[in-house]
Amino acid sequence: MTDLPDAPVVPSEHVQRQATAWFAQREEMAQQPTLRQRFEQWHQANPEHAAAYQALETLWQSHEFEQALRGLDLDLPAAPVRPARTPRKAWWVATAAMVLMMLTSGWLSDLPMRLRADQITAVAEVRHLTLDDGSQIVLGSHSAISTDINNDHRRVHLLRGELYVEAFHDPSRPLTISAADATVTVVGTQFSVELQGSDVTVAVREGKVRFADQTGEQSLLLAGNWQQLKNAHLQPVNTEGAERQMAWVQGRLSFQDQPLAQVLNTLERYYPQPILLFNDNAAKHRVSGNYQLDNPLAIVQALNKVTSTQLTRLPGGMLVIH
Structure with a gap:
């Protein structure tokens, strides 16, 4: 039997951000053994870490990256007038480093999410939205959603992060929130949904919420209840602490x-x-x-x-x- 090649390691967005932060400190690591030791510890802790850092090094060294930089219309510092004090090569390296950090920490790593999302928030940003059906949403920090609302259905997909919903009452079109392998269905109520990795947490402030996993197992959550989908399984319903799950709204x-x-x-x-x-x-x-x-x-x-x-x-x- 022929052995199949190992599946490629795909670093998560969280790991990409860590790799970018370490990559930005390469010069400091060369001069600080303790910092270098911490980097090595991080680098060896998980195959995702090594893959993410290697991707940055490969991009940094590629001729295509340098060519792409020259074609980008960016607000970058001009080349120094006096190269004797700041050699042009040093300016170019600094400029390239700046763009690489922008691409890997923001634009490039977040591009797939931006293409999928209708609404997206930055770190520490919370946004209040009104959907086409009149439902009110608070979109949490570093969160993203896509929406599909028409005369037949109301659907919101939580792509990352968390949201709080005050759903407009419409029995003919239940509002459905999907997140990872979970589905939340309501007619009109107030509740929150949090997505962390593949785990989903739902907390209810008012009304009733039907919380289901991909296999069809489901719970009916009442006001004051909260529940998690963890490791692809619904956990026991909690009857206390729902407001704690929604504290971020305040x-x-x-x-x-x-x-x-x-x-x-x-x-x-x-x-x-x-x-x-x-x-x-x-x-x-x-x-x-x-x-x-x-x-x-x-x-x-x-x-x-x-x-x-x-x-x-x-x-x-x-x-x-x-």
Whole structure:
């Protein structure tokens, strides 16, 4: 039997952002052994990390990338008038680095999402929307949706992040929210949906929500209930804590007895740089808290004290927790 080739490693958007942040610090790593050691630890921790960083190096070294730069209509710094003080080659490297960071951290990595989404928010941006049927939506930070509303149906696809919905009452056209392998169906109610990886969390403030997985298993959630689809299976219904799941709508991050790693994954939607956690014990440490989201760095610092971990803020703002 002929062995099939291994499937290619496709880094997630989260990993691409981490790789970009490390790539931007190559010169610092050459001069700081401790920083280089942290990079190596990250690089070897997961095949996705190595694949993402290799993709950046390949792009950086390609002749096509240099040619593409010259054809881009970008607001870049002009070449220096006095090359004796700033050689043109150095200017070109700096300009290329700037564009590479823009492409990999924003434009290029986010392009597939932008092509799919009708509405998309940046990090720390929350947007209020009115759908064509009159439903009100609050789209959370670093989130994206596509919509399909006509006389026959009302459909919203949560592509990433989270949303809060006040659905317009229309029994003839139930509103359907799809996210990963989950489907939420309502007639008129208030609820939130969060997508984290392939896990989906639904919380209900008012009315009733039908929450189903891809196999057809489903639950009827009432006001005050919340439930998760985790590892492709519906988890038990929670009858307390629904408002905590929707705290972000009021600009707060509220969590009760959650693993630190899960809290940091949520928090990273509000912090513009990667947050790296290199402490397996701390990752499982269960924490609780209620914080204002307008200062995510302060939240990380508070969690750092609670879990007795070491926090390092690297140049550019990337956070490393040991």
